[in-house]
Amino acid sequence: MRPRVRFAPSPTGPLHMGGVRTALYNYLFAKKLQGDFILRIEDTDQQRFVPGAEEYIIEALRWCGIAPNEGVGFGDGPHAPYRQSERKDIYRQYAEQLVQSGHAYYAFDSAESLELQRKAQEAAGSAFSYNSATRLQLTNSLVLSEADVRQRLQSGEAFVIRLKVPENETIHVQDIIRGDVHVVSSQLDDKVLFKSDGMPTYHLANVVDDYLMKITHVIRGEEWLPSAPLHVLLYRSFGWESVMPQFAHLPLLLKPDGNGKLSKRDGDRLGFPVFPLNWTDPVTGEVSSGYRERGYYPEAFVNVLALLGWHPSDDQEVFSMQELMEKFSLERVSKSGAKFDPEKTKWFNEHYLRQRTDEQLGLALRSLVKNSFGLEEDDPRMTSAFLNAAARLLKDRVQFEHELVVKGEYLFIAPDQYEEAVIAKRWKPELAEVFEAVINAYQAADSFTEEQAELIFKEVAAAHQCKPGDLLQLFRVMISGHGAGVHLFGMVSLLGKQEVIKRLQRALAVLQASV
């Protein structure tokens, strides 16, 4: 049977990278088995709804190359709508059905009165639970007369519908990742299925929709494991046990240091993004940075995420989305939480950057250069020949594309400062005439290839009884301003005869003036 899986986020804010990983695993699982992957928006909490969050989720998935074939933002399918707020009427009907069959009941206790009970119990050193032990002392259709209940409902009194959890049964959840997980039903409470605001809770909506949308596998975060038995109970109560999906609860993403779930705060504190894309809080205006805007490639981001909790049996670390689709399996997902390591993400980005061609990086460099230095389109430095060559020179020393202009600024802009330490160590006034000779020799050169430029330089050095080693770093500083950088004669050749001569003359003037 072709699997059908879903990613069902709540639009309560930007999608966290843990959420992206859940989406990714669902997607990979579906693709591997030629199944369907659905995006369903679980917006049943009216209080926590955040405008823009849904659009963010869709854009984030797009950026990562995770494409649902059904669902909000990706073209509806046969089970539309895929937004739970638009399916509101469905849930009431199913909740009522459970009441009719005796698996659920109406409860009229106010949130405040329950809170009071909870506090009282807590003060007494135990915990309050709305369950088989307490339900008969509370205000619900189990204790109220039928007439009373009808009267309350008709008068519009606020009510919720709660699941009547059986008293002493062992509930088993077969989890693909964790095996048999079981709990005694007395530990569960009579969870609210239908809220007084007319919306279902996650538990009801999730189970009903998974059933209606013919979901075969529920792949979600470990935070849902404790409520999985409740969901099993729901399937049973509905009589849907034979089509109940299989469960797979994914290990959590943990903070890089210390303990606990990875949170936005950790990113701020340690300086790495926890979101795929930038997010601007609609209320505070606060911006949280995203991987995309920080210059990460989606391939790198996805690759890292894939390996956080999953690993094939061999030593492969670099995977394209295609390879992930072929190799992924839930059986190889680990059980324990994974601490996120921002460093490794950088390494992956570096790796993917190295795989780009000079042309691709040259193209990236074009807009970077235009923005940073304001070069005109007809500037000789904006030709693809120049940009591609510059990219080739810089490629092995950056992790991100945006570093190309930072580390390669001197390829575009002549330096106006010369690294002090090198000057202090290497510069001697009598060297001026050597560099004058270099200028003259370059002036006379008819070819200015990398090899030619190097050959000429070394000939001049030899003619002045200088070891090239004594001159090279100085030469580099005069050309670029820095004592370290891209391949020297590659840079010289790229800049071209006139520019190099100009820079040398200027450097000589500055150096001689400063002595």
Place this chain on the structure above:
RNA sequence: GGCCCGUUCGUCUAGGGGUCUAGGACGCGUCCCUUUCACGGAUGAAACACGAGUUCGAAUCUCGUACGGGCUACCA
């Protein structure tokens, strides 16, 4: 507190009773390459939480302890 889940180098992990003097990757150290810095190559330090048990033999199985995490809302 209760319930559930977990525990191999700093981190991600391989490992499914003997092939483990525990492998790979990131990070870190050293060396080589390079008359720069990187890249690349080589190499090193670095882990089976602890205690019992099962077994001829345990990182691998069982139990306990410790530690960590999750859940415990009319949030998802």
